[in-house]
Amino acid sequence: MSDSTLFSSECPTCKQERLLTGYTREELAELLRAGADIEAYCSSCEEHWPISTEERADLARELGRKR
Ligand SMILES: [Zn+2]
Numbered sequence: 001m002s003d004s005t006l007f008s009s010e011c012p013t014c015k016q017e018r019l020l021t022g023y024t025r026e027e028l029a030e031l032l033r034a035g036a037d038i039e040a041y042c043s044s045c046e047e048h049w050p051i052s053t054e055e056r057a058d059l060a061r062e063l064g065r066k067r
Contacts (some may be wrong), residue, residue, distance in 0.1 A: 007059050009051045010046035017022060020043045020051070020059075028063050 007028075008017040020040050023031075029039050037050040038059070051059070 006066040007055075007062060009049070009055050011027070011040070011045060011047060012043040012049050013047050014042065016044070025063055028059060032060050032063070 007020045009020060010016070011018050019042055020028075020038070022041075023038070027037065038056065039048050040051050041048050
Protein backbone atom coordinates (compact mmCIF):
# COMPACT_ATOMS: atom_id res chain seq x y z
CA MET A 1 0.00 0.00 0.00
CA SER A 2 1.37 3.35 -1.03
CA ASP A 3 0.92 6.52 0.96
CA SER A 4 1.56 8.84 -1.95
CA THR A 5 -1.12 10.36 -4.11
CA LEU A 6 -1.09 10.78 -7.87
CA PHE A 7 -2.57 14.17 -8.40
CA SER A 8 -1.49 16.51 -11.16
CA SER A 9 -1.65 20.25 -11.72
CA GLU A 10 -1.07 22.18 -14.91
CA CYS A 11 2.20 24.08 -15.07
CA PRO A 12 1.41 27.77 -15.73
CA THR A 13 4.55 28.10 -17.85
CA CYS A 14 4.61 25.09 -20.20
CA LYS A 15 0.97 23.98 -19.76
CA GLN A 16 1.97 20.38 -19.09
CA GLU A 17 0.34 18.30 -16.37
CA ARG A 18 2.85 17.80 -13.58
CA LEU A 19 2.41 15.27 -10.81
CA LEU A 20 2.22 16.58 -7.31
CA THR A 21 4.98 14.77 -5.50
CA GLY A 22 6.63 15.10 -2.13
CA TYR A 23 3.41 15.21 -0.13
CA THR A 24 1.80 12.34 1.71
CA ARG A 25 -1.99 12.05 1.62
CA GLU A 26 -2.08 13.10 5.27
CA GLU A 27 -0.08 16.24 4.54
CA LEU A 28 -2.33 17.14 1.63
CA ALA A 29 -5.47 16.61 3.71
CA GLU A 30 -3.99 18.77 6.45
CA LEU A 31 -3.08 21.58 4.03
CA LEU A 32 -6.58 21.48 2.55
CA ARG A 33 -8.14 21.65 6.01
CA ALA A 34 -5.87 24.53 7.02
CA GLY A 35 -6.58 26.41 3.79
CA ALA A 36 -2.85 26.59 3.12
CA ASP A 37 -1.32 26.78 -0.33
CA ILE A 38 -0.39 23.46 -1.90
CA GLU A 39 2.55 23.86 -4.22
CA ALA A 40 3.17 21.92 -7.39
CA TYR A 41 6.51 21.77 -9.16
CA CYS A 42 7.59 21.46 -12.78
CA SER A 43 11.01 19.92 -13.26
CA SER A 44 11.29 21.25 -16.83
CA CYS A 45 10.65 24.90 -15.94
CA GLU A 46 11.96 24.59 -12.37
CA GLU A 47 8.83 26.44 -11.42
CA HIS A 48 6.69 26.25 -8.27
CA TRP A 49 3.06 27.38 -8.19
CA PRO A 50 0.11 26.95 -5.85
CA ILE A 51 -2.62 24.70 -7.22
CA SER A 52 -5.91 26.38 -8.15
CA THR A 53 -9.10 26.42 -6.11
CA GLU A 54 -10.64 24.05 -8.65
CA GLU A 55 -7.72 21.66 -8.34
CA ARG A 56 -8.01 21.80 -4.54
CA ALA A 57 -11.64 20.72 -4.84
CA ASP A 58 -10.63 17.82 -7.10
CA LEU A 59 -7.90 16.86 -4.68
CA ALA A 60 -10.28 16.92 -1.73
CA ARG A 61 -12.62 14.61 -3.62
CA GLU A 62 -9.76 12.32 -4.54
CA LEU A 63 -8.52 12.08 -0.96
CA GLY A 64 -12.02 11.44 0.34
CA ARG A 65 -12.73 8.64 -2.09
CA LYS A 66 -9.68 6.51 -1.30
CA ARG A 67 -10.18 6.48 2.44
ZN1 LIG B 1 6.55 23.68 -16.84
